[in-house]
Amino acid sequence: MEFLGHKEVHQDQSGILRETNNSNKRYMFLVGINYMLLFVGSISSSLLSKFYFNHKGDSRWVSTCVQSAGFPLLLLPIYLPFYVFKSTHRKPFTRFTPKILLISILIGLLLGLNNLLFSWGNSYLPVSTNSLVLSSQLVFTLITSVIIVKQKITYANLNCVILLTLSSVLLALGSSHDRPKGLTRTKYFIGFFSTIGAGLLFSLYLPLMEKIYKNVYCYSMVVEMQMVMELAATVLATLGMIIDGGFSAIKKEGKNVFDLGEQAYWLTVVFNVVTWQFCFMGTAGMVFLTSSLTGGVCMTALMAVNVLGGVIVYGDNFGGFKVVSTLLCVWGFSSYLYGLHMKIEDEEQKNKDSTEIDEQRFVL
Numbered sequence: 394m395e396f397l398g399h400k401e402v403h404q405d406q407s408g409i410l411r412e413t414n415n416s417n418k419r420y421m422f423l424v425g426i427n428y429m430l431l432f433v434g435s436i437s438s439s440l441l442s443k444f445y446f447n448h449k450g451d452s453r454w455v456s457t458c459v460q461s462a463g464f465p466l467l468l469l470p471i472y473l474p475f476y477v478f479k480s481t482h483r484k485p486f487t488r489f490t491p492k493i494l495l496i497s498i499l500i501g502l503l504l505g506l507n508n509l510l511f512s513w514g515n516s517y518l519p520v521s522t523n524s525l526v527l528s529s530q531l532v533f534t535l536i537t538s539v540i541i542v543k544q545k546i547t548y549a550n551l552n553c554v555i556l557l558t559l560s561s562v563l564l565a566l567g568s569s570h571d572r573p574k575g576l577t578r579t580k581y582f583i584g585f586f587s588t589i590g591a592g593l594l595f596s597l598y599l600p601l602m603e604k605i606y607k608n609v610y611c612y613s614m615v616v617e618m619q620m621v622m623e624l625a626a627t628v629l630a631t632l633g634m635i636i637d638g639g640f641s642a643i644k645k646e647g648k649n650v651f652d653l654g655e656q657a658y659w660l661t662v663v664f665n666v667v668t669w670q671f672c673f674m675g676t677a678g679m680v681f682l683t684s685s686l687t688g689g690v691c692m693t694a695l696m697a698v699n700v701l702g703g704v705i706v707y708g709d710n711f712g713g714f715k716v717v718s719t720l721l722c723v724w725g726f727s728s729y730l731y732g733l734h735m736k737i738e739d740e741e742q743k744n745k746d747s748t749e750i751d752e753q754r755f756v757l
């Protein structure tokens with residue numbers, strides 16, 4: 394049986410379409426898996442990126458490529474269920490039309506550009522400035538999702554977006570203001586506009602994906618599209634790297650610059666590649682299963698968890714700003730989840746009422 398979008402309905406003997414408890418469980422299971430991917434991917438990629446920078450790694454091309462180069466890993470969830478576990482009847486890439494292929498490639502190129510801008514911003518700006526600029530991302534996402542997918546603005550949405558944005562502003566204020574070495578005015582502006590561009594592109598990417606997924610037949614197809622997108626993003630990053638001479642810079646960095654040696658360097662890179670795949674697959678899955686805004690909220694809420702990760706693993710300081718930021722984040726995220734829960738209960742009640750009316754009509 395294939396999981397088809399947000400809800401799965403079955404026809405009972407009386408011909409009435411019913412959403413089964415079973416499908417609800419499968420849906421919650423998939424949401425859980427995707428959130429875990431996002432959670433594990435986001436925390437571990439953030440810790441590993443910090444590890445890479447702490448040990449003198451600073452290649453913008455490495456930071457760009459690791460975000461997408463793990464796309465072959467997605468072949469496992471694409472092919473294993475059909476050929477090995479035999480848990481689905483759908484052959485991989487069935488109904489993958491040329492139009493879907495083209496859309497996936499175009500969105501992949503957009504994602505590749507976002508990855509590049511994101512890495513440039515990270516490498517040129519002080520952490521605090523970069524995070525401050527990125528904190529506008531969720532507000533942008535709310536606006537773009539209202540325009541692109543007609544997301545309704547509710548009290549719960551707005552309250553959560555404001556609280557999480559405040560939380561990330563405070564996080565930014567509480568993080569390092571140290572300027573990267575050799576930061577000139579020009580580089581500062583390049584970094585600043587790169588981060589603004591990355592924030593805008595990502596806010597465009599999330600609702601665009603939600604709109605495209607509305608015509609996508611099942612979750613497996615989301616994974617297939619994700620693989621094509623990551624492949625396109627990797628091609629873009631590789632071309633940029635070849636033009637900029639980044640390949641030899643990476644080899645040199647592994648041999649001479651990274652202070653833990655070449656083996657540790659490549660291990661760090663490989664783990665980073667894997668964790669970024671988790672992160673992006675988790676995000677895509679959350680957008681498919683819920684909405685672009687919920688995906689954006691889940692990602693932003695993890696920023697505070699990433700900071701806590703830094704405190705636990707690297708002994709970063711945990712000052713006043715970070716404490717208040719974490720509290721705001723917990724408040725914003727839990728009130729959003731509560732709002733979602735109430736909405737789902739409301740819809741279930743409405744469904745139940747309308748089914749009862751249908752049944753009465755059937756009997757009469």
Ligand SMILES: Nc1nc2[nH]cnc2c(=O)[nH]1
Binds near residue numbers: 527530592593595
């Ligand atoms: N623009 C942008 N790109 C990302 N890539 C991974 N995380 C992010 C993010 O939060 N914003």
